[in-house]
Amino acid sequence: MRDLSTSYTTREALLTHGLRLFWSRGFTNVSVREVARAAGVDVALISRYYGSKLGLFEATLHEAYGLDGVVMPDGAALVDAIVQVFVTLDRGSDMPSVTRLIQMNADDEQVGHLVRKVYDELWQSKIEGVLGDPSRAALMSSAILGLCVAENSLKLDGFAAPHLPHYEQQVRFLLTAALNFEA
Amino acid sequence: MRDLSTSYTTREALLTHGLRLFWSRGFTNVSVREVARAAGVDVALISRYYGSKLGLFEATLHEAYGLDGVVMPDGAALVDAIVQVFVTLDRGSDMPSVTRLIQMNADDEQVGHLVRKVYDELWQSKIEGVLGDPSRAALMSSAILGLCVAENSLKLDGFAAPHLPHYEQQVRFLLTAALNFEA
DNA sequence: TCGCATAGTCAACAACCGTTGACTTAGGTT
DNA sequence: AACCTAAGTCAACGGTTGTTGACTATGCGA
Structure with a gap:
């Protein structure tokens, strides 16, 4: 079975929606609150999981072009x-x-x-x-x-x-x- | 003699520094307070003379490419x-x-x-x-x-x-x- | 000299920003 | 059952944003 632990899902949701939003309107024009709202999670989780807004952006870069x-x-x-x-x-x-x-x-x-x-x-x-x-x-x-x-x-x-x-x-x-x- | 009335000078200073700043770092990355500081005038004068930040930007466009x-x-x-x-x-x-x-x-x-x-x-x-x-x-x-x-x-x-x-x-x-x- | 329009000052507004820390809740281990 | 780690919630921080309205000061015409 797929790992359904909440943490994984949250991280992935943030990554997915961060990717979509950052790419459609640019880094500076998207707020962390907006990403969190789209992902359906609390804003604080972004800082928790990715350290900062820039950290999330870097993660989306790796997600998109990494490997x-x-x-x-x-x-x-x-x-x-x-x-x-x-x-x-x-x-x-x-x-x-x-x-x-x-x-x-x-x-x-x-x-x-x-x-x-x-x-x-x-x-x-x-x-x-x-x-x-x-x-x-x-x-x-x-x-x-x-x-x-x-x-x-x-x-x-x-x-x-x-x-x-x-x-x-x-x-x-x-x-x-x-x-x-x-x- | 050149017209040295303060209003003209202030408008021109806002236009000049707005032009310089907007062109160097883009519209969204420049605040009205920054333009006002560079021009040496109060922030409120931007709203007074150009209506809004966007109004000032439009004015700089006309100033640069207008005629x-x-x-x-x-x-x-x-x-x-x-x-x-x-x-x-x-x-x-x-x-x-x-x-x-x-x-x-x-x-x-x-x-x-x-x-x-x-x-x-x-x-x-x-x-x-x-x-x-x-x-x-x-x-x-x-x-x-x-x-x-x-x-x-x-x-x-x-x-x-x-x-x-x-x-x-x-x-x-x-x-x-x-x-x-x-x- | 008396208005009066204009120029400029100042403080505050409401909204948003990214980030933090304390809190409650749940799950798994010993 | 007791413990502990991790997940998630909540409110607030200090800062910035653009804009507004009330205030004073200045200069010109009547």
Whole structure:
């Protein structure tokens, strides 16, 4: 049987709802009281179990991106993989997007540092490992970020409708261009 | 002689310091008390003169981007113009960058709407007017945004040092690529 | 000189923030 | 049964937020 001890359930509930809320509205815009209310538990339990609000946030980071060892293909397949993860997977899914995470938490210095570390460990370093060239990898990252910001934050007309056939084509185009960059 | 009536000076001081602070740390992360302290005036004067915190923010938007009618060139010169405004002008200058403004205020829905409107009026619609193609214009915007986010928010290694000769080259490359996008 | 509108000061408001410590309750072990 | 550890509850702390209204001071026109 599954372990139904209350402590486990509470911790998990806090983690789940913290994840959902932090990712939808950013760290600073979500209060611990709100997370606790969503999880149906007392506020004090957050401090008890995760030490602090930041502790809970860090836990959600590990929960979301902690252990998966994503293997990056190279060449044109790299573009496919990125498109799949950043476009197909992120869109319409509950799974939090790293790029969305970045743009939602650009305001807080402390959190921004954490987020940056996650992005680097999860994507930047891997893309760099595949491409070999840090400069080109950085350009690819910026292309990814730009597309995400344009869509989520700026809500540009061209990107506003996710079902548009243009979108994936655009993403693919820009990524391929960045991939072929020569310094 | 210059008009030295106190009311004018106070309004201007609030506007100036509000501009500086809002642009450096975002709307939500700056308190009205902080702006008032920087301006050397009482907090209540913000509500008096600008109605509310949001009112002051709107005023700073108009102050920064209100009246200048930027004329956009076309073709390759468009890339030059964008590079000049978004890279050369923004960097190291006190003049607030629109892209920086966008990324700093992505968290607040109310402010985000204002910021988006400013960006569209100031750049997106103009780029679109020059290129004719909304899809390509959106792609250029996303390229611009990505470069800005990669540099300011993510602080990627490749972009961390503004004096790097690579940077302008990268910007130019990605913008040109987006410019040549064909749907 | 008498108002009077405006500028500026001050204290307080109600609401929210993250965090803490004392408390009661329950479960399992000796 | 007695004990003890852990879980959960509750109220309060000190701090910050944006905003308001009553107050005084100043300068200008009648």
